[in-house]
Amino acid sequence: MSGAPVTSDEKLPHYVRREPFDAYDGERLDPKLESYYMATQWRLMWWKLKRHRLAVWSGVFLLLMYASILVSEMIAPYASGTRNTDFIYAPPQAVHLFHDGKFVGPFVYGLDYSLDLDTLKRNYTPNPDKVQKLRFFCSGDRYEWMGLVAGSFHFVCPAEGGTFFFFGTDRLGRDVFSRLAYGTRISLTIGLIGVTIKFILGIVLGGLAGYYGGWVDMAIQRLIEIIRSFPELPLWMALSASLPVSWSPLYIYFGITLILGMIGWTGLGRAVRSKLLSLREEDFCTAANLMGASPRRIIFRHLVPSFMSHLIASATLAIPTMILGETALSFLGLGLRPPITSWGVLLTEAQNINVVALYPWLLLPVLPVIATVLAFNFLGDGLRDAADPYK
Amino acid sequence: MFQYLIRRLLVMVPTLLAISAIVFTIIQLPPGDYLSTLIAELQSQGETANLERIAFLREQYGLDRTPVEQYFHWLFGLLEGDLGWSFEYNLPVNQVIGDRLALSFLIAFVTVLFTYAVAFPIGIYSATHQYSWGDYGLTLLGFLGLATPSFLLALVMLYLANVWFGTSIGGLMDPEYIDAPMSWGKFVSVLEHLWIPVLVIGTSGTAAMIRRLRANLLDELQKQYFTTAKAKGLPPRRALLKYPLRMSLNPFISDIGDLLPHMISGAAIVSVVMSLPTNGPMLLAALRSQDMYLAGSFLMIEAVLIVVGVFLSDLALAALDPRIRLHGGATK
Numbered sequence: 001m002s003g004a005p006v007t008s009d010e011k012l013p014h015y016v017r018r019e020p021f022d023a024y025d026g027e028r029l030d031p032k033l034e035s036y037y038m039a040t041q042w043r044l045m046w047w048k049l050k051r052h053r054l055a056v057w058s059g060v061f062l063l064l065m066y067a068s069i070l071v072s073e074m075i076a077p078y079a080s081g082t083r084n085t086d087f088i089y090a091p092p093q094a095v096h097l098f099h100d101g102k103f104v105g106p107f108v109y110g111l112d113y114s115l116d117l118d119t120l121k122r123n124y125t126p127n128p129d130k131v132q133k134l135r136f137f138c139s140g141d142r143y144e145w146m147g148l149v150a151g152s153f154h155f156v157c158p159a160e161g162g163t164f165f166f167f168g169t170d171r172l173g174r175d176v177f178s179r180l181a182y183g184t185r186i187s188l189t190i191g192l193i194g195v196t197i198k199f200i201l202g203i204v205l206g207g208l209a210g211y212y213g214g215w216v217d218m219a220i221q222r223l224i225e226i227i228r229s230f231p232e233l234p235l236w237m238a239l240s241a242s243l244p245v246s247w248s249p250l251y252i253y254f255g256i257t258l259i260l261g262m263i264g265w266t267g268l269g270r271a272v273r274s275k276l277l278s279l280r281e282e283d284f285c286t287a288a289n290l291m292g293a294s295p296r297r298i299i300f301r302h303l304v305p306s307f308m309s310h311l312i313a314s315a316t317l318a319i320p321t322m323i324l325g326e327t328a329l330s331f332l333g334l335g336l337r338p339p340i341t342s343w344g345v346l347l348t349e350a351q352n353i354n355v356v357a358l359y360p361w362l363l364l365p366v367l368p369v370i371a372t373v374l375a376f377n378f379l380g381d382g383l384r385d386a387a388d389p390y391k
Numbered sequence: 392m393f394q395y396l397i398r399r400l401l402v403m404v405p406t407l408l409a410i411s412a413i414v415f416t417i418i419q420l421p422p423g424d425y426l427s428t429l430i431a432e433l434q435s436q437g438e439t440a441n442l443e444r445i446a447f448l449r450e451q452y453g454l455d456r457t458p459v460e461q462y463f464h465w466l467f468g469l470l471e472g473d474l475g476w477s478f479e480y481n482l483p484v485n486q487v488i489g490d491r492l493a494l495s496f497l498i499a500f501v502t503v504l505f506t507y508a509v510a511f512p513i514g515i516y517s518a519t520h521q522y523s524w525g526d527y528g529l530t531l532l533g534f535l536g537l538a539t540p541s542f543l544l545a546l547v548m549l550y551l552a553n554v555w556f557g558t559s560i561g562g563l564m565d566p567e568y569i570d571a572p573m574s575w576g577k578f579v580s581v582l583e584h585l586w587i588p589v590l591v592i593g594t595s596g597t598a599a600m601i602r603r604l605r606a607n608l609l610d611e612l613q614k615q616y617f618t619t620a621k622a623k624g625l626p627p628r629r630a631l632l633k634y635p636l637r638m639s640l641n642p643f644i645s646d647i648g649d650l651l652p653h654m655i656s657g658a659a660i661v662s663v664v665m666s667l668p669t670n671g672p673m674l675l676a677a678l679r680s681q682d683m684y685l686a687g688s689f690l691m692i693e694a695v696l697i698v699v700g701v702f703l704s705d706l707a708l709a710a711l712d713p714r715i716r717l718h719g720g721a722t723k
Contacts, residue, residue: 222405222406222409225406226406226409226410226413228648228652229406229410229652229694229697229698229701230410230413230652230690230693230694230697231651231652231653231655231656231659231693231694231697232652232653232656233655233656233657233659233660234655234656234659234674234689234690234693235417235690237659237674237675237678238417238418238678238686238690239417239420241421241678241679241686242417242420242421244421244422320538324540327540327543328540328542328660331542331660332660332663332675334675334678347543347546350546351664353546353549353550353553356546356549356550356553357550357553357554360550360554363546363547363550366543366546366547369540369543370538370539370540370543373538373539373540374534374535374538377534377537377538378534
């Protein structure tokens with residue numbers, strides 16, 4: 001035999017690691033990745049939503065709008081019923097900063113009034129000699145905040161003895177901007193309350209149909225079909241026409257909200273039903289079932305969270321329908337009526353096209369309606385994309 | 392296919408019955424009826440109502456009977472094509488609404504055509520040029536169209552026409568043709584005025600349709616068969632037209648169910664704003680004066696129109712897509 005015999009104390013060189021063995025070593029993540037993989041569904045949704053710039057800005061805009069309804073009285077320079085009888089159909093007053101090349105701060109030029117004796121049209125011209133400096137955080141028209149607390153604090157007021165009609169005035173000399181601020185409260189909350197009714201009805205009825213199946217499903221499906229066979233607006237019109245005239249504005253408000261919500265739930269109901277049906281067949285559901293989870297636990301612990309995000313997205317997309325519904329109904333004179341102020345009520349002023357042609361600022365309430373609806377659409381679209389963060 | 396048709400027809404019967412019951416309940420909801428309002432009005436003016444005529448009407452239309460009896464009376468009248476009596480116009484409802492209904496149908500029909508004609512090319516372009524500037528621009532336009540309520544659009548357009556051209560664009564025909572019998576001149580005049588309401592009513596539906604078509608086509612374009620077709624060297628245009636486009640055509644037909652109610656809703660309020668002689672303004676007036684059979688007829692006819700429209704679209708869909716006629720439900 002050639003070569004040295006291998007003796008027992010001559011070990012092959014070999015590396016021994018002293019640390020205790022860790023089976024997961026290869027799968028260790030750095031903290032950044034870990035936070036990504038371990039993030040909850042809602043976190044993932046939030047990250048995905050953040051990437052959708054338009055949706056985020058829309059969300060911020062809507063938050064601001066909703067925050068504004070808490071302090072509508074203070075945002076409005078005038079109280080909602082204040083009539084400036086000397087300034088009927090006054091045009092919007094632009095806010096200037098410089099007068100004669102000198103910085104003055106935000107101010108408006110006072111209006112001079114003249115009557116066109118041929119057409120009886122009221123003409124207002126800004127008078128460059130009347131510099132009316134706006135006051136901020138000031139005391140102005142008295143109001144009752146939410147009908148509860150009396151106050152007179154405003155964020156911005158006209159100069160003493162001056163005027164500040166940012167969006168002009170209407171046929172009674174009321175400031176359109178102030179009334180818009182008040183109308184925002186009604187129009188935006190109608191959307192929220194309406195959608196809540198819709199949401200509850202949709203989840204309960206859709207859930208019943210999806211969970212029980214059989215004749216319950218059949219009956220609810222037929223009900224949805226029947227409701228959907230009606231054109232929405234004529235049905236709303238007919239229902240709101242049947243609200244008694246003797247009701248107080250507050251009852252009318254809730255009546256209209258109820259009408260809007262009761263007819264609109266069908267889409268959501270269908271979504272809940274089909275989601276329940278398809279999710280019931282998923283593996284995680286079977287697994288939960290096999291481990292002995294009760295149906296109640298499966299539904300509320302596993303099924304509802306997995307389609308809640310979709311529901312929230314579709315609810316967001318449903319709010320503008322409600323806002324528009326109220327606007328349309330009030331515009332037709334079937335919805336809210338003065339003294340309640342909503343965007344639709346404001347737009348009734350713009351019904352006569354000849355008046356609008358002379359005083360186009362009466363159309364300005366269109367702007368917040370479109371902006372809000374657009375923002376809800378963008379936000380809802382972003383939410384819908386984000387609702388499925390694993391895609 | 393035949394079985395499917397029968398089944399769909401049978402389902403329609405209870406649906407229509409339920410709709411008629413709901414319509415009747417709604418028009419019965421306001422307290423009192425037209426006649427009691429009329430009597431009160433006349434008495435407040437110090438006049439005596441023609442009690443004989445009122446009693447006659449009360450009996451003829453069964454206003455003295457129980458609501459259930461009234462409902463069946465009305466229902467059987469409907470089945471015979473008698474829509475009831477319009478108290479306000481003092482004429483049978485059939486005579487009052489005939490003309491207006493025809494114009495409403497015309498507007499709805501032209502609007503559907505408009506929607507298809509616009510949505511189809513734009514939807515395909517948006518899907519095939521995803522994330523291009525054209526797509527972004529069209530998507531933004533679509534969102535604007537979707538968000539702008541039709542009656543506000545109508546208001547703004549009326550205002551702009553007034554400012555730019557100094558004319559009113561309301562109405563559906565030149566003034567001299569109003570109440571004139573149908574003639575070629577009237578027809579042409581209607582066509583000349585038609586495009587504005589069609590544009591106004593169709594905008595949001597078109598925007599929605601574009602988004603649906605774009606989403607569907609995008610889904611199809613990501614499927615493997617399309618990749619295979621391209622990999623095997625099929626020219627892009629042919630690969631697009633032959634399969635994915637055909638698949639994404641379904642919404643054009645199935646969306647009728649959503650499109651029709653939407654359009655009728657839009658038409659109702661746009662007609663009020665633009666004073667079009669369709670059923671919108673008349674429904675509003677009828678609701679206000681409690682002219683119950685007139686209001687009920689409008690609701691009923693519109694609902695029936697939608698049910699029939701959905702039925703026809705289901706049939707077309709079943710003819711187009713074998714999965715639907717075998718499983719009896721739309722696969723989305």
